Amino acid sequence: MIYPDNFEIKIGFSEIRRLLKERCLSTLGKEEVDRISFSTKADEVNEWLAQVRDFRRIQEETENFPLSYFYDVRASVLRARVENTFLEEHELFDLRRSLDTIAQIVKFLNTNVDGDDEENEEQDGWKVDKKYPYPALHRLAEDIMTFPQLISRIDQILDKFGHIRDNASPKLLDIRRELARTEGNISRILNGILRSAQSEGVVEKDVTPTLRDGRLVIPVVPNLKKKIRGIVHDESATGKTVFIEPAEVVEANNRVRELESEERHEVIRILTEFTDKVRPHIKEIILSYLFLGQIDCIRAKAELAKIIRGFEPEVKKGPAMDWIQASHPLLRLSLERQDKKVIPLDITLTKQKRLLIISGPNAGGKSVCLKTVGLLQYMLQCGLSIPVGDRSTTGMFTNIMIDIGDEQSLENDLSTYSSHLLNMKNMMKHANESTIILIDEFGTGTEPAIGGAIAESVLNQFCQKNAFGVITTHYQNLKHFADSHEGVANGAMLYDRHEMKPLFQLAIGQPGSSFAIEIARKIGLPEQVIQEASEIVGSDYIQSDKYLQDIVRDKRYWETKRQNIHQREKDMDKAVSRYETRLQEIEAQRKEILAKARQEAEELLKESNKKIENTIREIREKQAEKEETKRIRQELHEFEKEVSAIDTKANDDMIARQIEKIKQRKARHEKHKAEKAQKQEQAAATLRQAVNKQTGTKVLEVGDEVRIKGTSSTGKLESIDGKTATVIFGGMRTKLKLNRLEYAATPSTSSQDSQEKTLSKNEEMAERLRSYGISKETRKTMDDHKQNFHQDLDVRGMRGDEALTAVQYFIDDAILVGMPRVRILHGKGNGILRQLIRQYLGSVPNVTHYGDEHVQFGGAGITIVDIG
Structure with a gap:
């Protein structure tokens, strides 16, 4: 049920129909757009979406899909149901071209690319048709009839310009040949009469025969019309020219008219005979044109999907x-x-x-x-x-x-x-x-x-x-x-309070929050009016609205903070990876340089040995003294030692300097990080001291007994990190904002005073809980998480996004209850779940380590997570 009746106009679907019609190639497609209707059958909707998906693939993968001649000749075809009717030449021409388009589309979609008869298989929940590349469109086209015999017969009747061929029938060929001969004779006779009249001055030199009422005539000045014997057929609008048919060509023109009539009768006979062949197939032809309209509509859907960046999802049967x-x-x-x-x-x-x-x-x-x-x-x-x-x-x-x-x-x-x-x-x-x-x-x-x-x-x-x-x-x-x-x-539509503009x-x-006060102040409403309005609604309403605004603001702030931290961690990881890659490249270059130096030294040594041996041979041949030979061999030996001792100290020094620079860079980064953390801690401590001095309360220090504002449970303050504190409540370690904690004073020995204070605390707690907007259901859920937390999480069989959401909630709960170690069961498979989960774990600051479980207890199918 769609409610109300003007639903499409209200949501803008009528505009979607208009955009679709603009992208249709014919009235066939536009009628299909008008027939688009709401369906409650998931299989039907998935089939429609699969058709659009297939056509978008066709647009990306091929340019050979036939998209010409989307003519709508259904009215002419339906008229042919009556006996003795016939299709005109132009209708027949449009029929031929559109039927050929249908035949090409059906052939394209029904082409078997694999050439086998294997049945379809299931893959990732989708039917994969091994035989046809576009299975959804194939299913749409597989029962559509084509008419190659009709197309062939039309080609015998019409030429490429859509005119009746001379040889469409033997009789028509004879008629047109005789007609051509007769018209040729008329033209020769008229030209002879015209030249004679021009020589006598009866007709001007530039005059040529013309056609009036289907008969060839000669234009003559009215006062000379008696000079030419014949029949006057017409005169010009000014009366300065009359058109005379010479008596010599009257009979020939009459014959032309008879032949033209015979030609028309023969053409009608040919068209009627062809229409008789079309008549038994009218129903199938109409269905094929409906298919052509569906293809046109699907194409329009694909074109619209491109401009709106649409996507064709898988639709589930139930509401989701x-x-x-x-x-x-x-x-x-x-x-x-x-x-x-x-x-x-x-x-x-x-x-x-x-x-x-x-x-x-x-x-x-x-x-x-x-x-x-x-x-x-x-x-x-x-x-x-x-x-x-x-x-x-x-x-x-x-x-x-x-x-x-x-x-x-x-x-x-x-x-x-x-x-x-x-x-x-x-x-x-x-x-x-x-x-x-x-x-x-x-x-x-x-x-x-x-x-x-x-x-x-x-x-x-x-x-x-x-x-x-x-x-x-x-x-x-x-x-x-x-x-x-x-x-x-x-749910809330976010609003920037500082810029005073919606974020959408x-x-x-x-x-x-409706931000009524802020918007009124922005547009310049008098402050007195705003103050009176605030008093009318009461401070409770204004305060609750302020809390809503603060919640939205804080969420935006921490969300931005979290994204910035993650981005910086990614940048840091990239920098470390870049440095490691650079070190590896330097080491590889070092080894390459050393290998090249040794190779050059060996080649040099071989060359030197060769030269010195030649020198010694020459000395021997010349019978030199033994002392000279010994001296030369000693020089050779020393040269060999020098080559062997080629040191790579220069390269090693360069590598050492590069490594030292990287180490210094890392040290400076760590020092800067530590100084920044120390400054933040000092600033936070100074702020706490100033606030507590102003309010007269004690500054919170490590080891103090504290409690969460609005609650009665006390715990021990373990550490302070900027604006975040770690507190141990009943053996469970919890991290929360420092401004949510307050100093817990030593209880009074008087039971009556204790009871009064307890009542006062309970009332204060209830009031603060109301101001924070925390419902009983939310508080109950938080307590249940702490009491019923399980150390293991099983995400096997889940999709990637579902598993990641479950892991996020699981890790948050583990951090909340102070669990030091948890296990995530994701299975081995292709390792996709494990990779997604570990990528997320690497971005969580509280996760100190994660890795595979022991082989005996699951190995790579289970991830062990240590939380600090």
Whole structure:
């Protein structure tokens, strides 16, 4: 069910249809675009998407796909169902070219590339057709008939320009030959008469025979028309020229008219005879044109997918939505025309969190997020590519219902709020576990208190019916509802408080502030008005809104910080890798230089030996003295020692200097890092002393008994690292921000005072918990994690992104409860899971070591993680 009737207009799908029609090659494709409809069958939608995927591959891999002559001649073919009717020449020409296009497409898609008859196999959940490169389009084309005999017969009838051939039949050939002879005789007779008339001055020199009413005539001045014997057929508009058919060619012209009539009758006979051959195949021909329209429509889908950067995901049968980097296609096109970029959204709806309540400032992107969900899900179930990341998960919904915009109706006497209530009524009536509901500005249009109450009650009904949905609102009670009910999640459109501009980013997990006070102050509303408004709503409301803003700000700050740290770690790893590579290159160069030096020395030694031996031979031949020979041999021996002792000290010195530079660079880096940490610690200590001096409280030091603000449990402060402290609570080591801790004073000996203080602490704790926005369910979940934590995590059989998410939560819990060592079971396989998990572990600061388990206990199939 799609609700309401103007759903496509509301979400912008009518504009998607227009973009598709602009990319169609014919009316056939445009009609197919009009027939695009919403499907609730996952197999059907997956087949449609596979067709688009195949066509996109065709566009990338080949330029030979036939895309010419997408003519729509169905009206002419259907007219031929009546006996004794016939197709005209131009209709026959269009039929021939379009039938040939269909035949080429079918041949292209049904081409067997492997030449075998092996059956299809399953690979990664997809059917892989060994015989056909584009299996989805092959399935679309395999039952389509082609008509080579009709095409061949048309080629016998028409020439390449679409005209009836002279030899289309023997009779037509005879008629046209006689017609050509007769017209030739007429032309010769007329030319003779014309030359004679020109010589007599009856006709001007530049006059030539012309055609009037299908007969060859001579133009003559009116006062000389009696000079030429014949029939006057016409005169010019000015009356200065008359057209005379000489009597000598009257009979010949009459014969031409008879031959033309015979020619036309023979052409009609030929066309009628061919049409009789077409008539039995009209149904199959119409089906082939429907196939041509489908190909045209699929091509338009592929073209649209390119410009919106669409993707064809695998669609699951049940309701599911885990979209990564999703963007509104129409907004993307609009911003690209302005040289701007769209900011993608990550949207997740699961069975555990079915309803997403999005809050945030006006013009912050809430409605765009809502329309993005509606449009992309509708496009998906219509078989269109959607602009999401390739790791996204998609599913099917049987009902999509939307309430957006002003539906005030004068005809039905409905106010804006009445129309919203009517929509709520219909949504509650048809909502079920496979329904997705999209509501913009939930509960508005009436008095805020009762409007918020009704909206909360309606939201509760949706929860009970297990419906999925995305709802935008400004009401605080709906934000609290999401925090205190299972199956509902808060979401916020982020806003930059310093720049006072929306960021158009969706953050799921906490509610957002409307920033009403800040926006009012930015546009220049008088401060007195703002102060009075703040007093009217009360300090509690302003304070809670401030907490929401602080939460959003802190999350953005720490998220940016985490990304910067990870980036710096990556840069550091790259630098270390670069230095190591450089060392290896230097060592290789050193060995190469040494080897080359030794080789040159050996060659030099051999050459020297050869020369000296020649010298000695010459000395002997000349009978030189023995002392001279001995001296020469001694010089040879000393030279040999010098060559053998060639030292590589220069190269070694160069390498040593390079290594020393690297070591000094590392030492300076470590020193700078230590100094920076020391300065941060000193600054933090100075800040703590200043704050505590001002407030009159004790400065927290290592070894103090402390407690978390708002709680009664005490622990021992083990260490302080900047703004982060490590505290031991009941044997469990926990890291948390220093500003969340306070000094725990020694309890009083008086039991009455103790009880009063305990009550006071409990009240204070409850108040602070409320101010922090921590629900009982959240607190209970945190306690359960600590009590029920297991040391082993099994991610075998999971996808990479699922396993990585599970490991992230597992490591966070292990750090929270102070577990020194944990194990992750991922199996061996191809090692992909192990690689992904260890890449993540290398980015976690608290992980001190990770590696394979002992061979006896699983080896490379299990990763041991040490946490410091």
